[in-house]
Amino acid sequence: MFDIDVCKTALIRTLQIGQGRLDVALKKLSSESFVDGRGKAISGWNKFPSAKRQEVRNHISSFPRYVSHYTRNQTKSKFLHSSLNLAIMYRLYKEKFQNPVIQSYYKKVFYEDFNLRFKVPKKDKTPARSVIITLLDPKLPLELIVRFMKNGTKPILTVQTF
Numbered sequence: 001m002f003d004i005d006v007c008k009t010a011l012i013r014t015l016q017i018g019q020g021r022l023d024v025a026l027k028k029l030s031s032e033s034f035v036d037g038r039g040k041a042i043s044g045w046n047k048f049p050s051a052k053r054q055e056v057r058n059h060i061s062s063f064p065r066y067v068s069h070y071t072r073n074q075t076k077s078k079f080l081h082s083s084l085n086l087a088i089m090y091r092l093y094k095e096k097f098q099n100p101v102i103q104s105y106y107k108k109v110f111y112e113d114f115n116l117r118f119k120v121p122k123k124d125k126t127p128a129r130s131v132i133i134t135l136l137d138p139k140l141p142l143e144l145i146v147r148f149m150k151n152g153t154k155p156i157l158t159v160q161t162f
Helices: 008-015 019-030 050-061 086-096 103-113 142-151
Strands: 078-080 131-135 157-161
Touching (some): 050 086
16 A cells, blocks of 8 residues: 555545544554454343243243144144133232233243143034133132142132033
8 A cells, every 4th residue: 555644634524524434444454453343232231131031931831731632733832721811921920920020021932932822722622621610719819720720629610511
């Protein structure tokens, strides 16, 4: 290259560029090991810690799930009890843990990390599998109801099959 002395102000005004742009260009020319720092920032300021994500994953994993007998060849989804939904699951999560994550993050983890569905598959609705569950005491907390459902205990439930 040519070594010609040029007034910095004149060069900036002639090329109509900012002083910062010229400084970066000169650093790149003078240094062979110039590292461009764009895109090297560590995660955002509002990122949830991985421990919180694992906490949510453990909570979602704690719910019983089943594989549909009739549709297992057509889908790899597993099914949660049809009486559950994300709002109920999140409410149970908030009751169990202090400092819970927000509901949108809970929902994001549910859809990104799990292949779960709430609906009972249409093909599984045979008369032998149809069940009506009646709560004898509707004031019971949901966590107790789910616990009793997991254990198969019947003092708070009446179950009719048809």
